[in-house]
Amino acid sequence: MEPDDVDFAHTDLADRMRRDKAVGLARYVWERAISGAELLALPDDRLRKLARAADVNPPSTRETWTVVASLLDEKSRWAAAHQAHPQATPAHADEKIMWVKPPLPPWPS
Template sequence: MWPQHKVEVYEQMVAELRSTLGEQAPNIPPRVLAELEGIIQAAVHTIENGAEIVAIGLPELEPESGPNVAAEAVGGSAVVEPVPVVAEPVAEPAPVKPAIDPFRHGTKAEANRQQKAKELARWLWDRNIGGEQVLGFTNKWRNKIARAAGVNPPSTLETWTVAAELMGRMEQLADSGTQPGASERHHLDEHEQWATER
């Protein structure tokens, strides 16, 4: 478990990042903004749902004591001379490499992620829910949206980020007017039901 002062600093950092992103949103490309929000959401999700943090590999600390001294008798009085204390070097543990999940990075996994992102993007587009908005939702609400869209909820934020990028492309098509049929929204009546988290 993190000490309280670290939790407070982390929460303050997230609030300041979100505030800065909100103020600078018009100047930041939507894709970059979506990626930054995705990073923040992933960190928040990890902190909220991850295992407790335990320090591993730290040496045991010895209790502090006064200086080591040797007393010698000189003419009936003691002369105190400090004895130097030499600390032994502590070997640092080797960094742990994260395990690579072959299923997450394979070509089939990438194709599945793209297909899932397309289905989510279409569902969200039909209800006029933007990419930045969906990345701001909690993981629980996004999972509810995925189930309503008939999609198995993605295990990472990566799929949602791809869906947000696809919706950004749809927005460009709608603005250009080159593909008016593709940019039609068919379920605007459900916007209020899904745009606000419950």
């Protein structure tokens, strides 16, 4: 690969920075009891607002959000195996509704 052909978005440094950002986002999102699947289902504008609420510069691609979702899934598995641990329960689960709207019940016929 020529020096002019370097893909800076996929260097080791970029990967480390993406992971650091993902960890910060995952901590914030976990505390709001949002799952990885719920996170990835959010529209881009809501993801940007979520990142700002977490005091993180919003990621420019979905790649970082995919890493966040993976970290959330990993934490969920850990929490299920360590239910008695204080960090196994999200501290701000009541804030989930601010980000993930529950499905509307069907209209009665």
